[in-house]
């Protein structure tokens with residue numbers, strides 16, 4: 001495949017629950033082989049959107065095409081292309097890990113010989129370390145998420161929809177999960193992964209979509225988002241003694257190149273149109289404001305998110 | 315050959331694998347087996363250790379063996395009747411409650427395949443039970459006294475019976491929750507069992523092994539009464555055929571699935587949170603509402619949509635034929651048996667005195683026939699009721715003709731009502747004619763004989779059939795039509811109110827009927843009659859005539875007039891013109907409202923598009939494991955879809 005192929009095309013999708021609009025006119029595209037991070041606070045409509053992609057819910061208006069197949073009209077075909085990892089995890093009672101994987105292998109109609117190999121593969125891929133005959137019930141949250149992911153990969157789907165895979169995991173497990181997602185991406189899978197925790201997604205996603213209250217606030221690659229957030233995608237943090245904070249802010253705002261200037265005690269955060277760091281420092285120094293620390297850095301996801309959602313995050 | 319392969323492949327379905335795992339390894343069953351066998355061995359040892367007792371028993375061993383054999387057969391059928399529904403009712407609800415039903419649905423497995431494994435594993439259950447019972451069978455062999463061909467034939471019948479139970483349970487569990495499924499299956503088993511034990515020459519209960527198991531006792535009882543019993547073979551064959559038919563029908567039902575379509579309100583998998591849901595959950599811990607047809611609709615998306623009229627024929631044609639058959643058979647059997655009782659072998663009627671003595675028998679036939687017809691009609695209401703979600707569907711009957719489930723339901727129900735009414739009428743007329751021939755005089759009771767006397771215990775027995783038949787036959791065509799019209803109005807009004815409230819509340823047909831029918835009965839039946847009666851007593855100038863006419867609106871008044879209860883107000887015969895006018899207007903009006911509402915609902919439903927397009931676009935066959943979707947496949951598929959769209 002040379003030209004980028006659209007794996008997922010979301011077209012003006014709206015989903016209501018009674019009065020509540022859970023997903024409001026969302027349009028998005030995901031290229032094949034890329035990873036999309038879907039970010040939003042709780043209740044933003046991430047799950048609702050993912051469930052529509054997974055044919056578990058039908059859009060009120062609009063449509064979703066998965067590799068050109070409509071989730072409304074051809075759910076049967078779409079289902080075979082997808083691996084959906086739900087946020088909540090139910091399982092047949094009284095099964096061991098191996099039985100669980102065999103059960104789902106049988107559901108996906110993977111031939112028995114093939115299945116043994118696949119189970120081995122997915123267990124390696126997800127670094128599922130627990131022994132085969134351990135009951136699913138007794139697994140730790142980390143291993144449970146791994147098992148669920150392993151189950152999702154059993155039929156080797158090209159498109160993965162992961163709904164909050166990192167929720168409930170400790171930092172180490174999160175880190176490992178990011179590793180797994182990167183591995184999957186390197187295998188050429190198209191991945192949509194949702195989270196309300198930003199650092200989870202920053203390293204793994206090629207592009208990011210930010211949702212809030214059902215609406216798609218912004219979306220694009222991290223690079224693009226940085227650019228739209230501040231022209232250079234760069235921000236400057238200047239730390240001054242607390243008593244000088246306001247004065248510094250007033251001075252900086254007066255400068256023509258400054259786009260925005262926020263006081264985040266004990267720092268002033270400045271976004272400027274062009275490279276004007278020295279200029280700004282000169283102004284402050286000339287006004288006798290002591291500078292304790294000066295840093296220039298690229299915008300991270302959190303900054304973009306905070307800016308896009310205008311502080312309405314819960 | 316292909317079918318055999320297909321069946322073999324079902325052994326790798328998750329249902330079969332899990333059941334095998336459970337049945338072949340579970341400790342409870344092992345323990346039961348050990349206990350059972352230990353008890354039997356103990357019994358045998360006790361018998362053997364007492365030679366003098368054995369001598370005493372020797373003369374009776376044959377009887378003992380026969381009895382043990384009978385007990386074994388009954389025990390196995392009873393055990394299976396309970397174990398099967400216990401084991402299978404949770405086939406859909408289990409995954410739902412455990413929270414992995416969505417994962418099952420997304421795996422793309424067809425519902426039939428999902429269920430088929432569990433159906434097949436019924437064989438495992440039976441083998442297990444039979445294996446556990448081997449010592450018993452050995453004991454029976456030792457004791458002797460059993461007719462072996464019959465014993466084996468009965469075992470075979472039990473085998474088929476258990477598969478039938480499995481199929482029926484699985485079918486029901488798609489529509490009902492586990493408690494209801496269990497209750498319905500057990501109720502069916504019990505009713506069939508009772509019918510099966512009844513010593514009737516023509517055994518109608520062919521859905522239970524009991525008539526075959528108890529064949530010798532039943533035929534003995536029948537012979538005492540001087541009736542001819544059917545041979546074991548004919549009972550066995552008809553039971554086998556009946557059970558086989560029900561099994562096939564149930565499996566077909568699972569394959570076709572419920573006609574549940576996705577409605578805006580249910581177009582999500584998992585529970586939609588509605589106002590009041592929390593209370594409902596708190597109050598009904600058992601969560602009776604847990605079966606959501608919407609989810610089944612999502613599941614059935616995995617099945618390729620049926621093309622052509624097969625769906626209509628299966629869902630409407632076949633049930634209609636069966637119900638009509640039941641109505642006609644009831645009439646025919648009654649008529650034939652009636653003639654058998656009241657005719658001599660050469661075809662001439664028996665003399666009047668004997669006929670009068672046998673008169674009460676006549677009553678039984680009438681009641682029997684009417685009961686069958688009534689039950690059939692009731693059943694038809696269930697069968698020809700599809701949930702409002704399906705209002706937007708259009709099913710192809712002929713290439714051009716596409717009908718909505720509502721129209722099909724109405725057509726079928728109307729035809730059945732017409733047939734039921736017609737058969738009632740014809741039977742009544744025919745019997746009345748025959749009775750007149752027999753007694754040589756018109757049997758209509760002279761007007762001066764008060765009705766109450768005929769019905770009361772004081773009347774001579776011979777007058778009972780007289781009056782009954784005459785009343786029965788006196789139900790003339792126009793009155794029958796009135797009943798049919800009233801029934802139809804009720805059903806139309808119910809449907810309408812059901813659709814009317816569809817958007818706002820989670821209304822079921824039954825709930826709508828519960829509100830509509832009493833309302834209709836009260837306003838159109840009770841109020842006018844009551845008015846007429848009351849204002850006949852109280853005199854208000856000018857109003858009395860109005861009340862008289864108003865009373866005629868009610869079918870109840872007509873009924874009372876027919877039974878000569880309202881003679882003082884209306885005389886004996888009175889045209890029911892007001893009734894006809896009102897009901898015709900109401901019927902036409904409600905049908906019009908229905909159609910309007912249905913059209914409105916179509917816009918509200920997601921479905922019209924959904925199923926039809928699936929039917930065109932779904933090329934690949936479900937269930938072939940080697941099938942994979944390569945890029946090339948997808949391209950061709952997309953072209954086909956485009957082609958279908960244009």
Ligand SMILES: Nc1ncnc2c1ncn2[C@@H]1O[C@H](COP(=O)(O)OP(=O)(O)O)[C@@H](O)[C@H]1O
Nearest residue numbers: 017022041042043044045046047048585586587
């Ligand atoms: N089945 C449902 N019935 C009613 N409301 C729902 C349902 N599913 C989700 N919602 C509502 O839709 C909104 C979005 O939910 P969700 O998609 O789960 O958000 P997120 O996954 O981003 O946390 C929430 O306000 C939630 O209450």
Ligand SMILES: [Mg+2]
Nearest residue numbers: 046047087164
């Ligand atoms: Mg969520």
